[in-house]
Amino acid sequence: MSVLTRFSLILALTIAASTPAEALSCRELLLPLFERAARHFKGQEFAWIDANGKAVRLVTGDPLGNGMSGAVLKLENFTGDLPEGYPRDALVVKVPLAFRLPGIGTFAFPHSKVFQRGEARLESRLREQVAKVESSEFFPKDPAWEKGVLPAPPILSVLDTPYGKWIVKPVIRGTSLTRLVDKSGVAGLTPEMKRSLHELYDLTQALFDQATAFGKSALSTGGTRVHAFKLDLNPSNLVWVTEPDQMRMYGLKRPSFMLFELGEHPSDPYLRENMNFQEFLSFVDQWVQREAAAGY
Numbered sequence: 450m451s452v453l454t455r456f457s458l459i460l461a462l463t464i465a466a467s468t469p470a471e472a473l474s475c476r477e478l479l480l481p482l483f484e485r486a487a488r489h490f491k492g493q494e495f496a497w498i499d500a501n502g503k504a505v506r507l508v509t510g511d512p513l514g515n516g517m518s519g520a521v522l523k524l525e526n527f528t529g530d531l532p533e534g535y536p537r538d539a540l541v542v543k544v545p546l547a548f549r550l551p552g553i554g555t556f557a558f559p560h561s562k563v564f565q566r567g568e569a570r571l572e573s574r575l576r577e578q579v580a581k582v583e584s585s586e587f588f589p590k591d592p593a594w595e596k597g598v599l600p601a602p603p604i605l606s607v608l609d610t611p612y613g614k615w616i617v618k619p620v621i622r623g624t625s626l627t628r629l630v631d632k633s634g635v636a637g638l639t640p641e642m643k644r645s646l647h648e649l650y651d652l653t654q655a656l657f658d659q660a661t662a663f664g665k666s667a668l669s670t671g672g673t674r675v676h677a678f679k680l681d682l683n684p685s686n687l688v689w690v691t692e693p694d695q696m697r698m699y700g701l702k703r704p705s706f707m708l709f710e711l712g713e714h715p716s717d718p719y720l721r722e723n724m725n726f727q728e729f730l731s732f733v734d735q736w737v738q739r740e741a742a743a744g745y
């Protein structure tokens with residue numbers, strides 16, 4: 450691991466591992482900077498190789514959003530293989546955050562490349578462990594999603610690019626939790642929305658109880674470690690899904706919040722010993738107020 454990669458990773462982990470309030474301040478500082486990142490890749494045609502070695506072409510559309518680890522764009526004219534049941538005209542591609550040096554080129558942030566690689570590997574590992582997770586005493590009773598399902602869009606394809614791994618997923622059509630809470634706070638959510646949030650909170654505990662993730666320590670070049678999985682339940686990862694065809698595609702029995710990503714939090718703010726469900730709801734309020742004040 451290069452010095453730059455290690456520095457960038459340590460920075461990202463320090464931000465994420467600080468207290469929720471400190472993490473929020475860092476987000477406010479860095480998100481506007483990272484917002485530019487998605488625009489570097491917007492509206493271009495690319496030709497690359499997928500994880501099975503097949504050449505594919507694609508066109509990147511408008512940016513849909515970004516977090517601390519990646520940027521998400523609409524994906525058009527994708528020629529790569531897709532599993533059945535996922536329409537080609539409703540795809541997104543998640544790319545690493547990048548910066549441009551005028552006259553020299555566009556470069557992906559090293560921490561972002563590491564996170565993209567991690568997301569691609571983590572996804573299949575978690576889906577393999579669903580039955581175990583469902584057996585946890587913390588798993589929600591009769592959740593909105595079918596047995597064997599996790600409420601997040603599947604990764605449909607992973608592309609090898611000079612900017613790291615690009616991840617193809619289906620679009621989620623819904624209303625983000627932050628938009629829903631914007632006007633009247635968490636108090637304005639319907640009982641079915643609150644129930645759904647509780648189900649995702651319980652899922653977070655069940656994942657920690659039963660699922661393991663496998664990763665390299667960010668601070669050492671060698672060695673791997675297996676650890677209990679800590680879902681990143683931050684409010685900007687949640688979206689309320691109600692359209693019948695979306696519910697069918699994602700295996701939902703009733704309207705539900707879904708996660709945009711099955712991301713891991715390097716620390717443990719959403720575990721029950723640190724935050725009970727009521728505290729989680731207050732945290733959502735606080736998060737949305739701060740984001741609104743910061744203007745995004």
Ligand SMILES: Nc1ncnc2c1ncn2[C@@H]1O[C@H](COP(=O)(O)OP(=O)(O)O)[C@@H](O)[C@H]1O
Nearest residue numbers: 513514515516517518519521619620621709710
């Ligand atoms: N499948 C999707 N469909 C529609 N919008 C998406 C999708 N995935 C992500 N987004 C948008 O992009 C934002 C960042 O995506 P996310 O995967 O959470 O990135 P990060 O890992 O950086 O937090 C989300 O908050 C959402 O607004």
Ligand SMILES: [Mg+2]
Nearest residue numbers: 516685686710
């Ligand atoms: Mg996110």
